Amino acid sequence: MKKRVGFKVERRPVASGRVVFLVSLLAIIAAFVVAGIFFRIYGVSPIHAYQLILRGSLGSRFGLAETVRRVIPLLLCGVGLTIAFRALFWNIGAEGQLLMGAVAAAGVALFSGLPGPLLLPAMFIGGFIGGAAWGLIPAILKVMLGLNDVITTLMMNYIAIYFVEWLIHGPWKGPTARGFAYTDTFPRAAWLPTLYGTRIHWPTLVLGLVLAVVMYIMVTRTRSGFEIRVIGENPNAARFAGISQLKTTLVVMLISGGFAGLAGVGEVAGIHMRLLGPTNISMGYGYTAIIVAWLARRNPLAVIITSLLFGVIMTGGDVIKVSLGLPFQLINVFNGLILFFLIGSEILLHYKISFLLRR
Amino acid sequence: MDNSEGYAIELRGIVKRFPGVVANDGIDFKVRRGEIHCLLGENGAGKTTLMRVLYGLYRPDEGEIILNGQPVQMTSPRAALNHHVGMVHQHFRLVPTLSVEENIVLGLDEGTGPFVNFRKTREKISAIANEYGLSVDLQTKIWQLTVGQQQRVEILKALYREVDILIMDEPTSVLTPQEVDQLFTTLRTLVDDGLTIIFITHKLDEVMQVSDRVTVLRKGKVVATLLTAETDKPALARLMVGREVVFRLEKSPLKQREKILEMNDLYALNDRGLPALRGVSFDLFGGEILGVAGVSGNGQYELAEVLTGLRKSTKGKVFLAKKEVTNCSAREMNDLNVAHIPAERIRMGIVPALSIRENLILKKYRRPPFSHREFLDNKEIEENAHRAMSDYQIAAPSCETPAKLLSGGNIQKVVLARELSENPSLIVAVHPTYGLDIGATEQVRQVLLAQRERGAATLLISEDLEEIMTLSDRILVLFNGEVMGILDAESADIEEIGLMMAGSRHKGEKL
Amino acid sequence: MGWETWIITTFSRSLAYGTPLLLGTLGEIYAERSGVLNLGVEGMMIMGAYSGFTTAYITGNPWLGILVAAVVGGAFSLIHAFASVTLKANQIVSGLSLTMLGLGLSGMFGRGLEGKPLPVTIPKITISGLSKIPFLGPILFEGQNLIVYLTILLVPLLWYILYRTRIGITIRSVGESPATADSLGINVDRVRYMCVFLGGILAGVAGGYLSVAYRPAWTEGMTAGMGWIVIALTIFAFWNPVYGMLGAYLFAALYHLSYRLQPWVSPEFLKAMPYAFAILVLIFVSRGTLQKRMGAPAALSLPYTRGEE
Secondary structure, three states: OOOEEEEEEEEOOOOOHHHHHHHHHHHHHHHHHHHHHHHHHHOOOHHHHHHHHHHHHHOOHHHHHHHHHHHHHHHHHHHHHHHHHHOOOOOOOHHHHHHHHHHHHHHHHHHOOOOHHHHHHHHHHHHHHHHHHHHHHHHHHHHHHOOOHHHHHHHHHHHHHHHHHHHHHOOOOOOOEOOEOOOOOOOHHHOOOOOOOOOOOHHHHHHHHHHHHHHHHHHHHEHHHHHHHHHHHOHHHHHHOOOOHHHHHHHHHHHHHHHHHHHHHHHHHHHHOOOOOHHHHOOOHHHHHHHHHHHOOOOHHHHHHHHHHHHHHHHHHHHHHHHHOOOHHHHHHHHHHHHHHHHHHHHHHHEEEEEEEEO | OHHHOOEEEEEEEEEEEEOOEEEEEEEEEEEEOOOEEEEEOOOOOOHHHHHHHHOOOOOOOEEEEEEOOEEEOOOOHHHHHHOOEEEEOOOOOOOOOOEHHHHHHOOOOOOOOOEOOHHHHHHHHHHHHHHHOOOOOOOOEHHHOOHHHHHHHHHHHHHHOOOOEEEEEOHHHHOOHHHHHHHHHHHHHHHHOOOEEEEEEOOHHHHHHHOOEEEEEEOOEEEEEEEHHHOOHHHHHHHHHOOOOOOOOOOOOOOOOOEEEEEEEEEEEOOOOOEEEEEEEEEEEOOOEEEEEOOOOOOHHHHHHHHOOOOOEEEEEEEEOOEEOOOOOHHHHHHOOEEEEOOOHHHHHOOOOOEHHHHHOOOOOOOOOOEEOOEEOHHHHHHHHHHHHHHOOOOOOOOOOEHHHOOHHHHHHHHHHHHHOOOOOEEEEEOOOOOOOHHHHHHHHHHHHHHHHHOOEEEEEOOOHHHHHHHOOEEEEEEOOEEEEEEEOOOOOHHHHHHHHOOOOOOOOOO | OHHHHHHHHHHHHHHHHHHHHHHHHHHHHHHHHOOOOOOOHHHHHHHHHHHHHHHHHHHOOHHHHHHHHHHHHHHHHHHHHHHHHHOOOOHHHHHHHHHHHHHHHHHHHOHHHOOOOOOOOOOOEEOOOHHHOOOHHHHHHEEEOHHHHHHHHHHHHHHHHHHHEHHHHHHHHHHHOHHHHHHOOOOHHHHHHHHHHHHHHHHHHHHHHHHHHHOOOOOOOOOOOHHHHHHHHHHHOOOOHHHHHHHHHHHHHHHHHHHHOOOOOOHHHHHHHHHHHHHHHHHHOOOHHHHHHHOOOOOOOOOOOOOOO
């Protein structure tokens, strides 16, 4: 008698939370396995590399602090992106919105002449407005002219990058050191307080956590959140119910851009205390936040956890740079693989594969 | 074998089943060479399905296809073209940004490899065009052409591929009267040249005007095949809609109340920019059901959309209880308590991923008690869901169940519960029992009758003529966006309705 | 006479720097014309640059490097095609992930090669006779290389294929209306795979050209956002290879001039122009008829499933 092994594939109407979690976990594990293979090819033991990463990012006080410091902008951008993605607005422009928030904050810090205590709040408000404005432009273009949101937000990133470059090399130029350009240092009152001995600018962290909770409540318990969810799940039904796609898109991008702007404020007021080169302000936070939001399945609370994962990866990159001499860029290997396996595994969410053993 | 002589096409015993319905139920269909043969029937009669079987888009479950005496397997449209069978679909298969000649050549393997000899192509197309009077500028892009011209391109496409048999699916639904005449002239020229044409339609005028023979389908079966010269419109109408006794539901006598809806001379365009409603006028009173009969595509959807704020009208006025509501938005119509039971319940009526209780407040979420200021009152929403689920007997594990997991009948109940919970004054119900099993259909009909009892004014749009006749107090027939007539349902003659649905005006007009 | 030299140098350098831009754009035009948005161009370019350099370094044969670059770029693009066309996943995310992966892998493996010189590079060509032609001579025929010439020749070829052959008609129909193409018996998936693959190959060659001919050298992240300019250029070119050529050389000129013109125009402004131009073009073609005439392929970035009409 022959034993036949086969599998049947059937459509899964709805993936339960458990399945979603397992599939996401599977994707992450697969990514780390493949990354491990790359390490092996390079000549480094993957176990050794992962040990280094974990010890470096979570095993020491300094490492943990660095990880948390990375989490802050990822958290803020990520929460904002979950809102945008829920309304089906593909905001690839968090990077640029972050930078514009940083610019606004720097502007307030350096030139507004506001008295000390008002400076930081004004910077946050300015940063929010800067990021929100930068995000609203593609939103308006989409709503009024039907322009593709991916392309416009992407292009705006580079316009923002060069804008920052122009500022620090031109009108806002400060002292130049060793060929790097940046603005003057912010006045003391514009420096965010940090946790003792670390670079964790905790007000921004608290802001991020609070906003994550607030956004979660908004999405699940308010009218606007309901509207966003309806539009994201079935735009036809939204129209049927009289929900305005126009208004919702604008609100959503206001939030998403604004939060990214807040992340920018945090970076320049908490870490660097000046406006500097765009790639130094944001090491791809805006792009990494896309993965953070995607992995969190657009749940603002889950972003707290997923941003932690990527904070670990980023700090891991620093560790590997120092210990193994590999470039920081290689964290993109992790990022790319995780993202790729995430979307590749989505097919498992739609179809159930069960194995059959037949005689 | 003898009966196959002279028949270009013979379909024997074709059966085609889809989940829940037998679209073609043992159809025998014969077309003689060189004739124009009309395939007549209402929606759901099975005409398009049958032709799709012939064209290779569907494989029949049973039966065979015989072309010129030889049995053939139609595995795909490519196979059909190889057998010289072409089809001009209702929705054109043209790429808008490509030119006429590019579209004609698209997908063709002419043995010249990757290169197209445009000069030869142009010569060939021009020759065909001139022969049949189908002139069109070859370099124009499709989007720049009128619909009539686009159809000409579709015909040229088929002729370029040297078809002997041409199937045309409801070709006149998008044409102006002049273009229709031109089309008929073209068809006769083609037939003079030896082509065989099958013409799917629901319009009696066209059948009488252009066909040699006509086959009438009803509910998946052939009712009759006749020589056009030997029949007339009333006879065809009778065959099309059938003469069975229609069961009347237990319906309380009509208690017509005050006028709720008045539509005056309304004009509207459809999605393609063509007129969908032309001067529609009628009144609707509380406590009655006005059934809108008509073959799909004659303006019913657009009428529903105009009444519920999803489509703008171009001319005319609408009054709801004496208040003008012309061109109000969907939200405003919601607020005015107009209920809309949409045709596509999954695509438009619910948000599949959201739970039942969330779907139930899809329209009411902005008002207390379901929300106070910005915040939703989840307790109220849940209570509302429990109430609705018990009132309407919605079968589901809990009110948290995502709507997409429900059966069709239960989904419709969710829609009903949501729309009817606030005692609406006007109900617009479009194909409310489409795709539902007998039990669910019964329940839905009972709900509508209960609303009628309560005093609501209901506009019932349905392709199921039997349903219209059973539920309605009065019947309005739409054809080509115009009101053909409004009849009292009790005394209405089904043949008369059939005639109107197929284009003849009520009383006083020449048949 | 300083002016003349200045103009000649500008044009000449634009030709050289514009070549990888043009190669990437030509490939992306084909991919997008078939309906697939490939945001992985940057990743494919950098992987092409890395693999091309490494091959040339190890084997001493720069042409082999270019070939390997092409293959690597193509292989990467097939991953994107698999995700986008077969798995029908989100094309934006798939492309982004491949760019990240490409940047990461090339940075990681290229560690040891930074700053190393290539023993043999693509030779510069000077055609003595033709280079005497005033103006055009020194620009076109002095100090360029074979790849530059081949790229220029690719433009009319790819234009001709896209607009005058059956393949081009097929590609364009798949990108505009895949349902229609499918109903006419065209294999939509296969056409898309092939176009994305072509895009990958050309992106790979573009990267290889940078590291093996243009510099020649390997630095981590040396493509410096060129892939994103390609995305912008594709739009700026209205998805037409000939306009793509003009756009590529124009942007290359802007880049080259950005430092020369510093006293009058800030270099950052010039460098931001490609991106701003792309948005302006999109706004320009957003109106009805213009969109049909010159706009993006209608089915761009939308996965196609038969039966979903």
